[in-house]
Amino acid sequence: MKSTAARDASDQLGQLLSRCSLGDQAAFGELYEATSAKLFGIALRILRREAWAEEALQEAYVKIWRYADSYNPGRGRPMTWMINVVRNHALDLLRRADYRAKEEEWNPDRDQRMSTDNPATLAETSQEMQRVLGCLGLLGEEQRDSILLSYHQGLTPTEVAGRLKRPVGTVKTWIRRGLIKVRECLDQ
Amino acid sequence: MRYDEPELQEALACSYVAGALQGLARRRFEALMHTRPALRQRVEAWENRLTPLADGTPEVQPPARVWRAIQGRIAPQAAAAQSVGWWHSLAFWRPFGALAAVLALVVTGYTGYVVTRPAAPPQVAEVSPQQVAPSYVAVLEDEADQPALVVTAFKGPWRLIVEPLRDLASYESPEGGKVFQIWAVERDTGTTRPLLQVTGGAVLRLPLDESGWVAIKTSESLVVTLEDAGSTPAAPSSPAIFSGLCLNLKGPEDI
Numbered sequence: 236m237k238s239t240a241a242r243d244a245s246d247q248l249g250q251l252l253s254r255c256s257l258g259d260q261a262a263f264g265e266l267y268e269a270t271s272a273k274l275f276g277i278a279l280r281i282l283r284r285e286a287w288a289e290e291a292l293q294e295a296y297v298k299i300w301r302y303a304d305s306y307n308p309g310r311g312r313p314m315t316w317m318i319n320v321v322r323n324h325a326l327d328l329l330r331r332a333d334y335r336a337k338e339e340e341w342n343p344d345r346d347q348r349m350s351t352d353n354p355a356t357l358a359e360t361s362q363e364m365q366r367v368l369g370c371l372g373l374l375g376e377e378q379r380d381s382i383l384l385s386y387h388q389g390l391t392p393t394e395v396a397g398r399l400k401r402p403v404g405t406v407k408t409w410i411r412r413g414l415i416k417v418r419e420c421l422d423q
Numbered sequence: 424m425r426y427d428e429p430e431l432q433e434a435l436a437c438s439y440v441a442g443a444l445q446g447l448a449r450r451r452f453e454a455l456m457h458t459r460p461a462l463r464q465r466v467e468a469w470e471n472r473l474t475p476l477a478d479g480t481p482e483v484q485p486p487a488r489v490w491r492a493i494q495g496r497i498a499p500q501a502a503a504a505q506s507v508g509w510w511h512s513l514a515f516w517r518p519f520g521a522l523a524a525v526l527a528l529v530v531t532g533y534t535g536y537v538v539t540r541p542a543a544p545p546q547v548a549e550v551s552p553q554q555v556a557p558s559y560v561a562v563l564e565d566e567a568d569q570p571a572l573v574v575t576a577f578k579g580p581w582r583l584i585v586e587p588l589r590d591l592a593s594y595e596s597p598e599g600g601k602v603f604q605i606w607a608v609e610r611d612t613g614t615t616r617p618l619l620q621v622t623g624g625a626v627l628r629l630p631l632d633e634s635g636w637v638a639i640k641t642s643e644s645l646v647v648t649l650e651d652a653g654s655t656p657a658a659p660s661s662p663a664i665f666s667g668l669c670l671n672l673k674g675p676e677d678i
Contacts, residue, residue, distance in 0.1 A: 263497070267490060272482035275489075280480050281442075289489050296493045310467050315474040322442070322477070330446045363475035385443045386476055392443055407443070414437040414469075421472055 241361065248313035249306075256304035263300055270314070271296070274321045281325040281389040291328050295321035329389045370420035371413075377401065378409040382417075385410060426455055426462070436465035440473055451670050454560065557672060561645040563665035571665045572647065574605065576639045581631040583639075585621050592624070594649070594664055604650040606659060607642035607669070615646070617655050642669045 248269065254262030274295060278288035298320055306316050371379050377399055384390045384398065392410065396403040425431065438444045439452050456463045559576040571591060575584045585605070594603075605618040616638045621627055631639070639645075646663035650656055 260494075260497070267493070271490070272484050273480070275485040276480045276483040277477050279483055289485060292485055292489050293492050293496075297496050300493075300497045311471045311474075315470055318474050318477050319440075319470050326442050326449070330449065361475055361478045364478045367473065367475050382441060383476075385441045386473065387480075389442045391445050407438075410441060410443050411434045411438060414441060414473075415433070418437075418472060 245312045245314065248317075249308050252299075252303050252306050252313055255300060256306075263303075266299075267296060270317060273314075274317060277318060278321050278325045280387055281322065282329060283388075287328055288325070291321060291324040294324045298324075326389050366421065367417065370417045373420060374413045374416060378413045381406050381409045382413050426459065432459075432462050432465055436462060437469050440466060440469035447668070447670065450668055451672065454670050454672060559639050559669055559671055561667045561669040563645060563647055563667040565665055572603075574645055574667075574669075576631065576636070578636070581633070581636040583619065583627075583629045583631050583635070585619075585627045585629065587624070587626075600652045601649045602652045603647050604656070604659070606646050606648065606663075607638040608644045608646060609638075610641055610643040613643075615659055617657075618645070620650070620652065620655070639669065640671075644668045 248266065251262045251266040251269070255266060271292065275288060275292050278291040278295075279285065282288045282291060295317070299317055306313065371382065374382075380399065381392075381395050384395050385392070390398070392406045393403050395410075396406045399406065435444070435452055439449065444452055456466060557575045558578050561574045562570050563572040563574065565571050570588045573584075573586045573588060575586075576582070577584070591603075602620050602622050604620050606615045607618050608615055618635055618638060619629055621629075644666055646659070646667075647665040648659040648661050648663055650660060
């Protein structure tokens with residue numbers, strides 16, 4: 236169940252989006268203020284380079300502004316919609332050959348703040364996240380890792396396979412079957 | 424059709440939302456999603472299931488220049504959007520962007536159009552509706568990412584439909600004898616091969632020979648340059664004014 240505070244925040248974002256759809260730039264500024272740090276964090280986690288994450292964030296907000304009138308609250312919360320806009324942009328950027336080619340330029344030590352999953356962060360997570368994590372916990376460790384590496388870091392099944400030293404076909408099957416199990420667990 | 428099988432749809436939808444569909448497979452899936460509402464609903468359901476995972480991602484304050492850049496882009500856009508009717512008509516819930524929106528219109532529009540149109544050539548009218556669905560589509564955008572031309576390729580018989588999405592007269596210089604030359608950029612080598620010359624005014628339906636079909640099939644993208652009318656150059660003589668990925672709408676899905 237969603238807490239009252241979370242629901243209020245969600246309603247507020249929905250109202251800001253609906254004002255954006257009427258061309259209200261002040262509402263768009265408030266929306267950016269309220270959500271950009273979260274969306275930037277998500278883009279950084281996938282792209283791992285600040286310049287790329289900035290590009291993905293910029294594209295995502297331009298799209299959110301242009302398509303604010305097509306957001307439908309009946310289909311999901313505003314944050315879900317916006318997070319997936321930025322995720323799709325980040326994944327598209329990551330898959331472009333010229334971005335992939337620059338992989339070796341990335342220095343992981345520079346992005347210490349992105350080394351996450353510490354208990355303090357997890358304590359702040361939502362009940363919905365705990366539920367999804369609970370369902371992922373029912374899977375085998377490698378299967379769970381495959382899903383999380385793909386979701387959080389945008390690794391391709393080939394890259395996941397390289398990291399886990401498993402065949403790529405196995406990884407693809409793990410991801411698909413694992414997610415179907417998660418769905419069954421969430422639907423219970 | 425294969426893509427209508429619920430199990431395949433579910434496997435594709437969850438892979439897509441989890442980030443495990445890549446590159447052209449990802450683009451093709453986005454195009455498919457807009458021709459199949461059931462597929463889009465599955466994606467939305469998966470987004471609702473999995474997005475809580477992103478909730479725990481630490482917040483990072485973006486630099487102020489990002490907001491300035493966004494503002495610079497939305498201010499003129501806000502004014503332009505009011506005057507461009509078709510742009511608004513493309514609104515849909517999932518904002519995958521102009522590219523996918525145009526794809527949706529093209530794919531659904533042409534499928535219906537070719538099947539129902541009485542004046543269609545006999546060889547088209549006799550085939551079943553599935554066979555007249557487009558095989559490849561490319562939405563060519565200008566440097567400002569605004570869609571300019573849609574090129575759709577069909578087989579049985581091989582043919583191409585080229586449709587301008589807006590008035591492109593400002594690009595052409597008929598007095599200078601320049602026309603739009605469409606090129607196919609080969610997927611593996613990046614080689615540019617000439618396809619057809621067109622002028623920008625009307626929707627064109629053009630037959631395609633076998634080499635043209637192969638060029639489409641093996642292309643990564645299509646681009647347009649301005650070239651002299653009547654001559655077919657071996658390579659572009661000027662930078663591309665429009666370009667867009669060429670998407671296979673029916674190929675085997677890599678999941």
